[in-house]
Amino acid sequence: MTKMKTAVAAAEANITAETLMGPAVPMWKRTWQRLLRKRSGQVGLFIIGFMVVIALAAPILAPYDPDQVLIGVEHVKRREAPCIHLLGCEASKPQHIMGTDENVRDVYSRILYGARISLMIGIVTVSVSLIFGVLIGAVAGFFGGWTDTILMRFMDVILGFPSLLLAIAIVAVLGPGIQNALLAVSIVSLPAYARVTRASVLSVKTLDFVAASQLLGASRWRILFRRVLPNALTPIVVLATLGIATSILDAAGLSFLGLGAQPPMAEWGTMLGSAKDQIFSAPHLVFFPGIAIMLTVLGFNLLGDGLRDALDTRLN
Amino acid sequence: MTALLELSNVSKSFDLRAGLFQRVIGHVHAVSGVSARVERGRTLGLVGESGCGKSTLARVIVGLHGLSGGEVRFDGQPVQGHDRALSRRIQFIFQDPNASLDPRVTVGESIGEGLVIHGIGDAKARRAAVGRMLEVVGLPPEAADRFPHEFSGGQRQRIGIARALILEPELLICDEPTSALDVSVQAQVLNLLMRLKEELGLTMLFISHNLAVVEHIADDVMVMYLGRAVEIAPVATLFATPRHPYTRALLSATPVADPTRRGQRIRLEGDIPSPVAPPPGCAFHPRCPLATEVCRSTPPALREIGEAQVSCHHAEG
């Protein structure tokens, strides 16, 4: 979450008319080209692309049903270490390249299916907090006055709590479960979007083309949605990309604590949580979900960093 | 004959806030008690240095800023804030051609926005109108499908003019429309504005810090200093016989592109005072070579001297 806060601060500080005024349509093309030139952008895109492919192709790639208990189906034990035929594992044993877990399920298949859940968590929570955060921030920044004070003080209250603790409290009230965890993570990340949007809107709304629209007789809502918001989105795009990483991590944390995805759902945080006592006896049960979370979070962080540089018109 | 635009005693001050609770700790007196008339079909030039309130005054007239005091009358009717009906009759041209066009929409969309807002014509008619308007300002109609960054500063300013004129306004307010442009491009835009004024019978309020430009384009000139009008006169009179000491200093400080007229200048001492705490009496007295005791205590009223109105205790016919 610290990363997220730094990103918020940086995004707020970076908002100047100059960064917001980049040229229009080819901007996306140019941003894409610049993103591809950046090492962080390349690696980030590659990792995320890889995860998306895994998530989509999980049913094809996975050798087993992720929830199938293999007792009586195959001759395997609980928490069996990885067995890879190519690396010299006896051909008589069934192949489980990431081993089996305490319920004798294929870890590899669960990791593959877990990618679907993690990406879904990231995208859903960010979409929810993005929509509401941007709305709140835009209205607060654009209308100012009491609207601004009330909305933003409310956001500050949310921001005042340590985010994971607040998420835990919310889930504790609503009851554990993946849906409530998603909601909690969304609420917790809301203020970041609101604040960045507000700062961005504040600086865009002083630009002359906004005044020009007003002088042509445009209504306030038309000005907000047609002129101000589209030009205020750049820093929010960067923040949302970084936000996906944070949300995945937060949701995994909740699941780890038993408050998010419930067993038997193949979710990386849950897998970590239920195997935490066996970290020495069966390290593969902790290792693979941990790596999966780390890779995904890294991918989105790299992409976010790359995007920030690519969208920054001051660096050419 | 009634004036198209009439300002009486227009004032605008901004609150200066500070501290945790954003308490008002002072006021910036941007415009103080300005009165002026612009007759239909004429151009009033507004000159002054930074901080003199000329841009604020322009924005007050169109309602981008509220009034703090006085009255603005347009075509005999008092104007309060900005309303939709007025936007068809008064339009504005901005100084910075880079900031006055939305970078994310096409030029055609920017120019046609006024038509959309006021529900004029269908999509096809609007497109045709935008194309015609582009031709009027000297750009090809195909420019409508392009984005602002594909144009140079001068071309963007033409686009801004097209956007302002598509609603066929009667009054056009130009806020330093050429000061961000190169000299050779400035001439193109000035000529365009003068031609359009002639062809469309526009009334103009033209704001500039450049005296030469104002002399070129205006019929009457108002000189402002620290939020006040110090001299209003027909252009020829003002430049031939400037009466206010500030006007004279401004004229003589302007470098003339003629090396034989070098160094005949009135040198003004000091900086322009802050509009937060304007000097008492005549606002110009701390820099004025003619200042006497009365200037330090009593603010001068605008008096008529010949064709001019001058706000100075010492100005004489």
Place this chain on the structure above:
Amino acid sequence: MSSPLLQVSDLDIAFTSPEGPLRAVQGFSLDLARAETVCIVGESGCGKSITSLAMMGLLPKAGRVTGGSVRFDGTDLLGLSPRTLSGLRGNRISMIFQDPSSALNPVHTVGRQIAEVFMLHQGLARRAAEAAAVEVLAAVGIPDPKRRMKAWPHELSGGMAQRVMIAMALACRPEVLIADEPTTALDVTIQAQILDLMRDLQKETGTAILLITHDLGVVAEMADRVAVMYAGQVVETAEVGALFRSPRHPYTRALMRSVPVIGRRTAQLEVIEGRVPPLERRPPGCLFHPRCSAYREVRDPRCTTEAPPLSSTAGSSCRCWLVDPEDLRGPEDLRGKETTA
């Protein structure tokens, strides 16, 4: 006259771009003598600022000097190590820029920044440096200089900040002052003060001034000689009186007639059609021909195919096929007229 203090010859500057190198400045030559003011005048994009930065070794990363030399008092500045060059900068050659507020360091007081110049370049101790700083602040006409020493840059008005910049630039009595649009961001009454100040200080110290500007009025006020630049080339040089009396190059002529002048109200300003061609789309032949009214009349084929040379007679030069080099006047003729004016 002795050999010039600053002698720029055939300076070429190129920018790297994805499409290959772009020639920003071509064959720029200029002499600057002691106590002389030379103006470089041109519109944005003509390469005037880049030229001055290149002389000081301050080109941005993408830019590169690809040819020519900049000789200052006998040594070629382009051959010097960055260290030696930065020892010269601020000491024997100084620069001031258009935006004074961004050139001052916001976290140090004005006094400290000026004192540092003395400590750095003249090895003065802090006390002595501060005393010297008060003196230069007084010299540039800042009232109550002792108190101003403690001011922060944000507390200064634009005119004050530019005075401080001039104070810093002149701290070590440089032999050359390069001023890049020093008054463009200022109001006219303040501009008049700053121009007077520069001229007074020049009289006192004999500093040579290279003044870069787009304002023909400022040129007429300040210059002894003028170089007009267009699209990266010098198109005309002349003594100031001659330039304004009888501009030769079609660009100079059009430029002068496109600017409104007080007391000369005309129904229409002359317009230079089109705009300065961007770096990557420079036309063949004479760079000005697509906008040139003289070319439109005469249609000389050389204008579109062959780049005209800068032909010079002593004292003035002009880069145009359509101007007869014989027609350029000699210096004696001009000097006589100037003193009577």
